Amino acid sequence: MKRKPTLAAVALGAVITLGLSACGGGGGGGTTSGGGDNQGAAAKGEFNAALTKVFNPSTKKGGTLKFANPGEWDSLDPADTYYAYTWNFIRLYGRALVMFKSAPGPDGNTVVPDLAESLGKPSKDFKTWTYTLRKGLKYEDGSPITAKDVKYAVSRTVDRETFPNGPTYMGDMLNWPKDYKGPYKSKGANIDSAIETPDDHTIVFKLKQPYSGFDYLAQMPGTMPVPEGKDTGTKYQEHVISSGPYMFEKNEIGKGFSMVRNPNWDAATDPNRPALPDRIEVQLKVNADDMDNRLLSGDIHVDVTGNGVSSAAQGRVLSDPNLKAGTDNAVMQRLWYTSVSPTVKPLDNIDCRKAVLYATDRAGYQSAYGGEFTGGEIATGLLPPTVPGFERFDLYPAGPDNTGDLNKAKEHLTKCGQPNGFETNIAYRAERPKEKQTAEALQQALGRVGIKLTLKPYPQGDYFSLYAGKPSYVVENKLGLSVNGWGSDYPDGYGFLQQIVDSRVIRPGGGSSNVSVRIPDVDKMIDQSLTEPDAEKLKPLWAQIDKRVMEEAVILPGVWAKALLIRGKGLTNVYVSDSQQMYDYVGLGVQQ
Amino acid sequence: MTAPLDVSGPHLPGDEGAGPSAGAGVAIQGRSLSQIAWARLKRDRVAMAGLAIVVFLILVAVFAPLIVNLFGHPPLQHYRNMVDPTTQVPKGAFGGISTDFLFGVEPQNGRDIFSRVVYGARISLLIAFLATLLSVVIGTVLGVVAGFAGGWVDTIISRAMDVFLAFPILVFAIALAGVVPDEALGLSGDTLRVSLLVFIIGFFNWPYIARIIRGQTLSLREREFVDAARSLGARRPYIIFRELLPNLMAPILIYATLLIPTNILFEAALSFLGVGVRPPTPTWGGMLADAVRYYTVPHFAIFPGLAIFLTVLAFNLFGDGLRDALDPRAR
Numbered sequence: 049m050k051r052k053p054t055l056a057a058v059a060l061g062a063v064i065t066l067g068l069s070a071c072g073g074g075g076g077g078g079t080t081s082g083g084g085d086n087q088g089a090a091a092k093g094e095f096n097a098a099l100t101k102v103f104n105p106s107t108k109k110g111g112t113l114k115f116a117n118p119g120e121w122d123s124l125d126p127a128d129t130y131y132a133y134t135w136n137f138i139r140l141y142g143r144a145l146v147m148f149k150s151a152p153g154p155d156g157n158t159v160v161p162d163l164a165e166s167l168g169k170p171s172k173d174f175k176t177w178t179y180t181l182r183k184g185l186k187y188e189d190g191s192p193i194t195a196k197d198v199k200y201a202v203s204r205t206v207d208r209e210t211f212p213n214g215p216t217y218m219g220d221m222l223n224w225p226k227d228y229k230g231p232y233k234s235k236g237a238n239i240d241s242a243i244e245t246p247d248d249h250t251i252v253f254k255l256k257q258p259y260s261g262f263d264y265l266a267q268m269p270g271t272m273p274v275p276e277g278k279d280t281g282t283k284y285q286e287h288v289i290s291s292g293p294y295m296f297e298k299n300e301i302g303k304g305f306s307m308v309r310n311p312n313w314d315a316a317t318d319p320n321r322p323a324l325p326d327r328i329e330v331q332l333k334v335n336a337d338d339m340d341n342r343l344l345s346g347d348i349h350v351d352v353t354g355n356g357v358s359s360a361a362q363g364r365v366l367s368d369p370n371l372k373a374g375t376d377n378a379v380m381q382r383l384w385y386t387s388v389s390p391t392v393k394p395l396d397n398i399d400c401r402k403a404v405l406y407a408t409d410r411a412g413y414q415s416a417y418g419g420e421f422t423g424g425e426i427a428t429g430l431l432p433p434t435v436p437g438f439e440r441f442d443l444y445p446a447g448p449d450n451t452g453d454l455n456k457a458k459e460h461l462t463k464c465g466q467p468n469g470f471e472t473n474i475a476y477r478a479e480r481p482k483e484k485q486t487a488e489a490l491q492q493a494l495g496r497v498g499i500k501l502t503l504k505p506y507p508q509g510d511y512f513s514l515y516a517g518k519p520s521y522v523v524e525n526k527l528g529l530s531v532n533g534w535g536s537d538y539p540d541g542y543g544f545l546q547q548i549v550d551s552r553v554i555r556p557g558g559g560s561s562n563v564s565v566r567i568p569d570v571d572k573m574i575d576q577s578l579t580e581p582d583a584e585k586l587k588p589l590w591a592q593i594d595k596r597v598m599e600e601a602v603i604l605p606g607v608w609a610k611a612l613l614i615r616g617k618g619l620t621n622v623y624v625s626d627s628q629q630m631y632d633y634v635g636l637g638v639q640q
Numbered sequence: 641m642t643a644p645l646d647v648s649g650p651h652l653p654g655d656e657g658a659g660p661s662a663g664a665g666v667a668i669q670g671r672s673l674s675q676i677a678w679a680r681l682k683r684d685r686v687a688m689a690g691l692a693i694v695v696f697l698i699l700v701a702v703f704a705p706l707i708v709n710l711f712g713h714p715p716l717q718h719y720r721n722m723v724d725p726t727t728q729v730p731k732g733a734f735g736g737i738s739t740d741f742l743f744g745v746e747p748q749n750g751r752d753i754f755s756r757v758v759y760g761a762r763i764s765l766l767i768a769f770l771a772t773l774l775s776v777v778i779g780t781v782l783g784v785v786a787g788f789a790g791g792w793v794d795t796i797i798s799r800a801m802d803v804f805l806a807f808p809i810l811v812f813a814i815a816l817a818g819v820v821p822d823e824a825l826g827l828s829g830d831t832l833r834v835s836l837l838v839f840i841i842g843f844f845n846w847p848y849i850a851r852i853i854r855g856q857t858l859s860l861r862e863r864e865f866v867d868a869a870r871s872l873g874a875r876r877p878y879i880i881f882r883e884l885l886p887n888l889m890a891p892i893l894i895y896a897t898l899l900i901p902t903n904i905l906f907e908a909a910l911s912f913l914g915v916g917v918r919p920p921t922p923t924w925g926g927m928l929a930d931a932v933r934y935y936t937v938p939h940f941a942i943f944p945g946l947a948i949f950l951t952v953l954a955f956n957l958f959g960d961g962l963r964d965a966l967d968p969r970a971r
Contacts, residue, residue, distance in 0.1 A: 337935070359747075359933040363727040415720055415748050419728045478914055481933060485748055488920045492718045492749075502829065503918055504822060525822070 098376045098615055098622040098631070100153040104639075106324065106620035111638035113325035114616075115352040116343075118336040120302055125285035126269035127204040128211035132535070133353045135269055136628045140328065141290040141307065142272035143318070145179045145198065145251070146263050148627035150320055150634040156625025157436070157539050159263045162320060163193065163273070163291070167263050174258035174579060179266065181249040186312040187275060188295040195245040197273035202253075203239055205270040206230045210282055215537060217265045223254045232281060260581040264538040293323035304331045324621060324637025337361065340614065344371060349616030349638065354378070354630025356611030362422050365612065374615050377421055380629045381432050381544060382535035382609040384417055384424070384482075386490065387564035388602050391519065392472060392528040399464035401601035402444065404529070407457035409493035410450040413606040416485035423482075424607035426450060429594045430545065432608040434626045436583065437541045437590030443598050457497045469498020472528030475516040478505035483531040486606065490529065501529065518558030529604070534561055539627055541590030542577055549597055550574050564602040673890075673966075680965040687961020693954035701761040711742060712755035716920050719750035735939035743943045747934045756922035757947050763923045764951065767837050768903040774842025776896050779849030780888070784880060786850070787857025798854070801847035809844045810909070816840060817915035833917045841906050849895050856891055860884050890966040897959035901952040908948050924948050 097103040115137075123129050126142050139147060147162040149155060161167055164179040171177075185193035205211065206219040207230025222242040228234050244252040253262065278289050286299055293315075294307040307328040315323070330352065334342075340361035342348045356378075357365055365371045394400045410426045417423030425433070428442040446452050461467055474490060476483040484505070491501040504527065506515040515521055516530035536544035547553055551566040573593050580586050597603055613630060615622055620637040624630060671679075681687055700707060708715065722736050722745045723729065730736030735744030735753075743753040786797035820836055822828060827835055860866060861884070869883050910916040911925025919926060924944040931941035 359728070360936045363729040363747075363936050366727045367729075411725075412718060412720060412749070415723070415725070415728065418748075419725055421726060422728075481930065484919055488716075489718065489749060491920065492716065503920065505914070505918065507818070 093615060094373050096376050097373075098152070099378065099624050101623065102152055102635075103615065103622040104620045106637050106639075107322065108620065108637065108640075109324050110326050111324075111640045112327040112329060113350070113619075113636055113638050114348045115328070115330040115350050116334040116339045116348045117330065117332045117352045118334055118339055119353070120332050122213040123211070123285045124288050124299070124305075125211065126201065126272040126274065126288070127207075128213045128285065129269060130213050130215055131353075132628065133630065136354070136630060136633050137352060138269045138272070139292060139321070139634050140294045141288060141292045141296070141310075142269060143185075143291045144269060144271040145181075145266040147267050147320060148625065150322075150632045151625055152623035152632075154434070154626050156623075156627045156632060157434075159267055160320060162267075162318070163198070163271075164266075168253075168266055170260070170262065170581065174260050174262075174581065175255045177253045177255070177262045177266070179251050179253075181251070182317050183249070184314060184317050185291070186314065187273075188290040188310045188312055190312045191275065192248075193273045193291055194248040195251040196248065197275055198251050198271055199239075199243045199245050200231060200276045200279075201272055201274040202243060202270055203231050204274060204279070207232060209233075214270065215268060217268065217537075218270050221255050221257070221259060221265070223256045231276075231279075258579045260579060261540055261542055261583075264540055264543060267538070293318070293321050294328055297327075302332060304329070306330070321634050322621065322637070324635075343614040343616055344374075346617035349619050350631060350633070350636070351614065352633075354611060354613065354628070356422055356613055359418065359422075362418060362612065365614070366421060374617070376613045376615055376624055376631075378611050378613055378624045378629055379432065379434050379626075380424070380535060380609040380611060381435055381539055381626075382424075382533065382629075383427055383430060383432055384413075384486075384533045384606040384609060385427070385430075386474075386486070386604040386606060387516070387530045387532050388604055389522050389528055389530070389564045390566070390600075390602055391523050391564075392526050394464060394466055394470050395472065395528045397464045398601060399460040400466060400470065403457045403460040403464060403466075403497065404494060404499065405444040405601050405604055406446075406453045406460060407494050407497045407499060408444075408446065408604055409452050409489060410446045410606075412451070412489035412493055413486060414450075416489045417482050417607050417609070421610065422612045424609040427605035427608045429598055429605060430548070430603060431541065431590060431594050432544070434629070435536065435539055435541060435544050435590070437587035439591040439594070441591075441595060441598075443595070444601075452493055452496070454497055461497060461499075469494075469500065471500040471502070473504045473526050474501045475504045475506055475511075475527045475530040477508035477511050477531070479508045486531050512561060512563075513557075513559045515558075517560055517563050519554060519556060519563075521558070522563065530563055532561065532563065533609075535609070540583075541586060541593075542574075545590060545593055546574055548603075549593060565597055565600075567596060567600055567602075570596055677962075677965045681961055684961040684964060686957050687965070690954045690957030690959075690961060693950060694958055697761055697765065697951055697954065700758055701765045704758045704762050707758055708755045712758065713741070713752040715752065715755040715759045715922050717751065719745055719752065722750040723748060729934075729937055735937050737939065744939045746930070746940060747937050753927075753940065753943050756927060757924070757943050759922045760924040760927065760944060760947065761951075763834070763917055763921065764904050764907055764948075767834060767841065767907045768900045770834075770838040771842035771845070771903045771907075772896050772899045774838060775845040775849055775899060776892060778843070778846035780853050780892060782846065783850035783853025784857050784884065784888070787854040788861055788876075788880060788884070790858075794854075797850070801850055804844060804847045807844065809840075812844070813840045813906075813910060814913060814915050817910065830917055830921055837907060837910060837916060840910075841903050845899060845903070849892070849899070852891055852895060853888060856888055857884060860887055894959060894963040894966060897955060897962055901955040901959070904948065904951055904955070 093103060121134060122131060126138060143163045145162060145164045146159050146167055149158045149160045159167060163181055163185060165182050168177040168179050181195055187193060202218050205214055206224060206228060210232060224242045225237060225239060228237055228239060242254055273291055275289055286301060287296060290310045293310055293313045295310040297306045297308045299305040309326060336358050337360055339351055340357050343351060365375060388395055388401050388404055390396050414420060414423050414426050431438045461469060474487045476487045487503050494501055516527055534548045548562045549565045549570050551571055553560045553562050570593050573589055577586055577589055618639045620639055621635050623632055623635060625632040722731055724731050728748050730745045730747060737744040741752055743757060745751060746753060782797050786794045817836060824832060866879060866883050869879055907916060908925035911923040912929045914929065916925055917923050924947050927944035928941055934940050
C-alpha cells in the first residue's frame with residue numbers, strides 16, 4: 049500500500065468505531081444508551097470481561113476519567129520515560145509515527161500508522177526506513193507538526209545525561225555522527241547521516257545495522273514530535289506540547305496533573321483514538337492500599353501503573369465473587385525466573401543444572417509471586433504466551449502437582465557426580481519481598497534432594513551492575529542461582545529474548561540482565577532474525593531459541609506474570625490490549 | 641541512688657518489716673545485701689510477674705527445638721497446603737489457627753508462626769543479652785576509670801561519651817549492616833550477623849551506663865570508707881575491686897536489666913528494616929516486616945508483635961522492681 053489518502057484513513061477510523069459499537073450490541077455486555085447507573089454497569093461485569101473483548105463499549109463522549117498512581121511518573125517528557133504504563137498513557141497527549149492498535153487482546157499487538165500515513169517503508173537491506181506524515185497535523189497551539197519536529201525529538205533521545213530514563217534504542221541503532229551528544233551539547237551538528245527530512249512530510253531513518261522490526265522502535269514515545277522553539281530541556285516535562293487529543297491544563301510535578309481536550313487535535317487525522325472523556329485527572333503518590341480501596345469504591349477509575357492489586361487487597365477481592373467480577377486478570381509479557389550460572393561449580397555440569405530444574409517446586413515459585421491470579425502462570429519456558437512465536441513445551445516435567453520430580457533430580461545429581469547434593473548460593477534483591485519468598489521457596493525445594501542454598505540479599509539498585517550481573521562477582525561469591533525477571537519493551541520475540549539470551553550483552557563490568565546464558569547457537573539465531581522481514585517466518589526461530597536455552601538448563605523459569613486489575617466503576621469501552629498488558633488508556637471512557 | 645548501699649551494721653533489718661523472720665522471735669541474723677534485696681523483690685508482685693515471664697522466655701529460647709518438636713513444626717518448613725492457593729491467605733478462620741498450628745500459618749508459604757515466634761526468641765534474647773553484656777563491660781570499665789582517675793583521662797572519656805551519644809546510631813547501624821560482606825573475620829552466615837548486631841547494638845549503648853557509673857564512682861571515691869582504705873595503704877586495684885565495684889553492682893544490675901528491652905527493640909527495628917539476621921532465620925522484627933504486606937491477615941503481625949511487647953514489658957517491670965529492691969531510697 050502506497051500513500052494512503054487522508055480520506056481513506058478517516059473512513060478506516062469510522063469503520064473501527066462502528067466495529068466497536070457493533071461488537072457492543074452483539075456482545076451481550078451492551079449498556080443502554082441513556083444509562084447513568086454506575087453501579088449497574090459494574091454489577092453486570094464478570095471476571096476477565098475486558099480481557100479479549102470490549103467491556104461496556106461506548107462511543108459517548110464526556111465525563112472525567114480519574115487515574116491514580118501510588119508512585120510518580122519517571123517523567124512526562126517523551127524522551128525521558130520508560131515505563132509500560134507511561135508509554136500507554138503518553139499516547140493521550142502525544143502521537144508517535146506509528147502506534148500499537150488500541151484494541152482488545154492479540155489484535156492490540158499490531159502496529160498501525162499514527163502520525164505517519166502508513167507503516168515504515170524499509171529499503172531492501174533494512175537499513176533505511178522512510179515514513180510520510182499525514183497532512184493537517186497540528187500542536188495544541190495550532191502550529192503545524194512537521195517531519196523536522198520528529199527528527200528533533202528523536203535527536204533529543206540521544207542525550208542520556210539530560211534524559212537518563214528513556215530507552216536507548218534510537219541512540220544505539222541509528223547512524224549518528226561520531227560523538228553526537230544530542231541537540232543541546234552538539235548544537236547545530238549535521239545529523240543527516242542518521243535522520244533525513246527531505247521535506248516537511250517525509251522522514252528517513254538510517255540504521256547502522258539492518259533491523260526488520262524498526263516499526264516497533266518508531267512506536268516508542270521518542271518519535272513524538274517536539275517543537276524545537278518550545279523545548280526547555282529538562283523542564284520540558286512541566287509543559288509538554290501536546291500533539292494528541294488531550295493537553296495539560298495544570299501540572300504539578302510530584303503531586304498530579306489534569307488534562308483537557310486539545311482544540312487543535314483533529315479526529316480526521318487520527319483514526320486510532322476515540323478520545324471519549326472530556327477531562328483526565330491524575331493523582332500521584334497515592335498510598336497503594338488506599339488506592340485499591342478507592343478503586344473498589346468507585347472514587348477513582350484506574351490504577352495507572354497497571355501493576356494490579358496489592359497483596360492485602362488480593363485476598364479480599366478474590367474471595368468475594370462480586371468484587372472478583374469487577375477485575376481482569378491481564379497476562380503480562382514478563383517472565384520471573386532464576387538464572388542458573390554455569391560459571392559456578394558444580395553448576396558447570398549440565399546434569400547438576402538439570403537436577404536444580406527438576407527439584408524445583410514450581411507451585412511454590414508461583415506462590416512466592418502471589419499465586420495464579422496476581423503471580424502468574426507457571427512458566428515452562430522463556431517466551432510468555434502472548435508474545436508471537438510462543439510454543440508450549442516442558443523439558444523438565446514437575447509431576448502432576450507441579451512440586452518437582454525428585455527422582456529425576458536425584459538421577460541427574462548422580463550423573464553429575466554429586467549424589468548427595470551440593471552447596472551453592474542464591475542471590476535476590478533485598479527490597480523485593482517476592483524475590484525473598486522465591487529464594488526461600490527454592491531453598492526448601494532444593495533442600496529435598498540435598499542441594500543446600502544460602503540466601504544472599506543484595507540492594508536492587510546495584511543488583512546487576514555490582515553483584516548478580518557482574519560475571520567476576522558471580523564466580524568469586526559462588527552465586528549459583530540468582531533471582532531475576534524480565535519484561536519486554538515491545539511484544540516481539542527479539543524485544544523479549546535478545547537482552548536475556550544474547551551472550552554478547554554480558555559485559556565484564558557487569559550491568560546486563562543476562563547473567564547465565566552463553567550459547568553460541570543462540571547468538572547465531574539472534575543475528576539471523578535481524579534481517580528477516582517476515583514476522584511469521586520468525587516465529588519458529590523464537591521458539592527454537594527458547595528451547596535451546598531450556599536444553600542447557602541455564603534458566604529456571606518461574607512464572608509468566610499476571611496482574612489482577614480492578615476495573616473501575618463507571619468505565620466504558622474497557623479492554624486490555626496485548627501490547628499494553630493493562631487497560632488500553634487510549635480507548636477508555638466514563639459513564640456520566 | 642546517689643548514695644552507696646550501706647551493707648554493714650545492725651540497723652538495716654530495722655527497715656520496716658523487711659524480714660518476716662524479724663518478729664518471729666528467732667535470733668536476729670545479719671543478712672547480706674542480696675538477701676535483703678531478694679526479700680524486697682519477693683514482695684513486689686509486679687516485678688515477680690515480670691521475672692516469671694523473663695525466666696519463661698529464657699526457657700523458651702533455650703528449649704526452642706524441644707518445644708517446637710512437641711507443639712509445632714520445623715520453623716523453615718513450608719506448608720503450602722495450609723494456604724488458599726487463590727488468595728494466598730491461610731485457610732480457615734483466624735489465619736489457620738488450630739491445634740496443629742497454634743498461632744496459625746504465614747500467608748503464601750504456610751510456615752508455622754508458633755515455631756517461628758519460638759525460634760525468634762532465641763535470636764532476640766541472644767542478641768539483646770550479648771549486646772547488653774558488651775555495653776555493660778565497656779561502660780563499667782570506662783566509667784570507673786573516668787570517675788576514679790579524673791583529670792584529663794576523665795575529660796577524654798567524657799567527651800568520647802558525648803560524641804557517641806550524639807551519634808546517629810540507627811543510620812550507622814543500617815549502613816554498617818548493609819556494607820559488611822557475607823563472610824568476614826572468619827565468620828559467616830547467622831553467626832556473623834548475630835556478632836555484627838551484638839557489636840553494633842552493644843558498642844553504641846555503652847555511654848549510657850558509663851555516665852551513671854562515672855557519677856557513682858565520683859561520689860564513692862570521696863566517701864569515708866574509701867579514704868579509710870586509702871589511708872590504710874590500699875592500692876588502686878584494691879580500692880576499685882574491693883571498695884568501689886561491690887557498691888556499683890546495684891546500678892550496673894539495674895541498668896543492664898533496663899537496657900535489655902531497649903536492645904530487643906533495637907534488634908527488632910534492625911530486622912524490620914532488613915539489616916538484621918538474614919532470612920529465612922526467623923526473627924520477630926523480620927516477621928513483622930513480612931506481615932506489613934498482609935494487614936488483612938492480622939494474626940501474622942499480632943504474634944511476633946505480642947512477643948516483642950511481652951518481652952519488653954516483662955524486662956521493664958522486672959528492671960523497675962529490681963531498682964526499687966536494690967535501692968529503696970530512690971523510689
